[in-house]
Amino acid sequence: xxxxxxxxxxxxxxxxxxxxxxxxxxxxxxxxxxxxxxxxxxxxxxxxxxxxxxxxxxxxxxxxxxxxxxxxxxxxxxxxxxxxxxxxxxxxxxxxxxxxxxxxxxxxxxxxxxxxxxxxxxxxxxxxxxxxxxxxxxxxxxxxxxxxxxxxxxxxxxxxxxxxxxxxxxxxxxxxxxxxxxxxxxxxxxxxxxxxxxxxxxxxxxxxxxxxxxxxxxxxxxxxxxxxxxxxxxxxxxxxxxxxxxxxxxxxxxxxxxxxxxxxxxxxxxxxxxxxxxxx
Numbered sequence: 534x535x536x537x538x539x540x541x542x543x544x545x546x547x548x549x550x551x552x553x554x555x556x557x558x559x560x561x562x563x564x565x566x567x568x569x570x571x572x573x574x575x576x577x578x579x580x581x582x583x584x585x586x587x588x589x590x591x592x593x594x595x596x597x598x599x600x601x602x603x604x605x606x607x608x609x610x611x612x613x614x615x616x617x618x619x620x621x622x623x624x625x626x627x628x629x630x631x632x633x634x635x636x637x638x639x640x641x642x643x644x645x646x647x648x649x650x651x652x653x654x655x656x657x658x659x660x661x662x663x664x665x666x667x668x669x670x671x672x673x674x675x676x677x678x679x680x681x682x683x684x685x686x687x688x689x690x691x692x693x694x695x696x697x698x699x700x701x702x703x704x705x706x707x708x709x710x711x712x713x714x715x716x717x718x719x720x721x722x723x724x725x726x727x728x729x730x731x732x733x734x735x736x737x738x739x740x741x742x743x744x745x746x747x748x749x750x751x752x753x754x755x756x757x758x759x760x761x762x763x764x765x766x767x768x769x770x771x772x773x774x775x776x777x778x779x780x781x782x783x784x785x786x787x788x789x790x791x792x793x794x795x796x797x798x799x800x801x802x803x804x805x806x807x808x809x810x811x812x813x
Contacts (some may be wrong), residue, residue, distance in 0.1 A: 563608035610648040615780040630702030637793035719759025
């Protein structure tokens with residue numbers, strides 16, 4: 534190894550160390566439950582190959598994203614259930630799904646989650662993966678499953694394999710964000726600025742009504758209730774932001790402000806007009 538290569542390697546190690554220190558200093562207070570995880574080069578390789586959100590980040594933000602993924606893997610159990618086999622690549626994709634919606638919140642972590650249970654297939658409301666009625670792709674647990682999440686492995690992979698607007702894992706992590714304030718009601722009060730709460734509620738109910746009247750291209754499941762609306766449009770926001778901005782500009786601007794970090798092609802004056810006018 535020549536001097537230049539040695540300098541590059543030392544620089545990478547320093548940046549990686551600083552990223553890890555930053556995450557442990559600022560993000561959450563969860564204890565380590567998995568001391569050994571995939572090494573950092575493999576984390577980066579998977580993220581670069583499979584995660585579009587990561588690919589669009591600046592190098593310094595990619596470094597922070599890798600550290601956040603490592604933090605999730607260290608502090609959250611990922612348990613294969615019912616015969617599922619979960620590779621390290623798939624574990625990294627679960628951690629990436631958790632990191633995406635909270636990436637621009639440096640001090641926020643999933644303190645309300647201890648374990649992700651991974652099923653080999655879709656399941657029904659009784660957690661049966663062999664039922665003819667198995668149509669559940671993911672679930673945030675309650676009762677005996679408090680502080681747990683269930684994900685269907687095929688549904689997880691579909692979120693990264695296809696170029697659609699659906700992403701089951703992000704959907705379920707958004708439910709956890711929504712649940713953090715004690716109510717799963719489509720209003721994530723720990724994230725949303727107070728000044729945006731009423732505009733968000735108004736736009737949410739207006740959009741739900743449009744879906745129910747079949748005047749919207751947003752998936753009908755979003756109209757089930759406000760919690761599902763938030764989860765579905767958040768999938769849309771992170772999977773297809775350009776399309777959401779074009780088709781539903783007011784929703785896009787509100788979600789951009791809720792999740793932070795997203796920039797719009799619109800100038801501030803036009804944004805003000807969008808927030809004051811309904812979509813046509």
